[in-house]
């Protein structure tokens with residue numbers, strides 16, 4: 001299933017990139033390879049190709065919000 005609308009609630013804090021110690025994260029917490037980022041970092045592809053089989057888009061966003069909050073507490 002491919003989703004047509006994607007409004008993933010990311011504020012670009014960079015915490016998930018820091019947990020992976022990503023070398024492509026810039027000093028101002030931006031992804032320097034965003035257009036060609038790996039599958040793991042592409043939330044829409046991850047949902048469409050993996051998580052849509054087991055949860056709704058809203059469920060995915062809700063779980064992501066919990067994970068983002070925890071990452072921010074740990075890495076920012």
Ligand code: SF4
Pocket residue numbers: 009010011012013014015016017067068071072
């Ligand atoms: S931790 Fe969440 S809000 Fe922060 S950059 Fe990653 S996906 Fe976006």
